[in-house]
Amino acid sequence: MGFMLLSVLLVVLMRWVNPLGSMLMIERKIAHWNMTQQRTWKDWNQISDNIKIAVIAAEDQTFSNHWGFDFKAMNRALKHNQNNKKIRGASTITQQVAKNIFLxxxxxxVRKGFESWFTLWIELTWSKQRILEIYLNSVEWDEGVFGIEAASRHYFKVSANQLTPTQASLLAAILPNPRKWSPVNPNSHIQKKAEWIRTQMNNLGGKYYLDKLK
Known part of the structure; x- marks a missing residue:
């Protein structure tokens, strides 16, 4: 009962208070104690619309409609994983926030159970804008690089509000394995995926899609 109350309190508090870091950052620091971590928080209006829509196009195209879980994607992943050695995930952006920040x-x-609990409360208490804002400020983009501002400067030497559609699509394309792939030296797979992401960004309506998140 104490854990449940504390977890709900933390989630509700973060509706207004920006998290100082994430459990993922702590986990990486423990594994590589001497590694310097880069992270600078940027509010919603300080982040380019291009990267907002790019990560939605790449990671969770039903983001504006679901309540934290994409059951169709989960069913597709389950069928795929039954017949393939390479595991396919089906986590929504909300689930990824729950995992990165709290778990x-x-x-x-066991972790999936806790993730579902936090996902439910995040969806109940945060706006979609807030979920995406925290996601973009907490996601890992390279070794020791967390959040979109650090990633923008690390790779492209610009601030997060200056990212072009091409830069944004390349950043979104590496998210499944950001410590393996690079947006500045993309292989053919990343280039093709970035092109597909840009097409999906347009199909979703570009920046006008973001009006659904208010």
Whole structure:
């Protein structure tokens, strides 16, 4: 009961208070104690619309409509994983926020249970804008690089509000494995994925899609 009350309190508090870091950052720091971590918080209006729509196009195209869980994507992933060695995930942006901010990264049914609990309360108490804002400020983009401002400067030497559609699509394209792939030296797979993301950004309506998140 104490954990449940504390967890709900933390989630509600973060509706207004920006998290100082994330459990993922702590986990990475423990694993690589001497590694310097880069992260600078940027509010919603200080982040380019291009990267907002790019990560939605790449990671969670039903983001504006679901309540934290995409059951169709989960069913597709389940069928795929039954017949393939390479595991496919189906986490929404909300689920990724729950994991990155509050939980550990290793896969287990216990973690999935906690993730579902936090996901539910995040959807109940935060706006979609707030969810995406925290996601963009907490996601890992390279070794020791967390949040879109650090990633923008690390890769393209610009602030997060200056990202072009091409830069944004390349950043979104590496998210499944940001410590393996690079947006500035993209292989053919990342280039093709970035092109697909840009097409999806347009199909979703570009920056006008973001009006649904208010």
């Amino acid at each position: 550990w990264s290793s896969r287990s049914w």
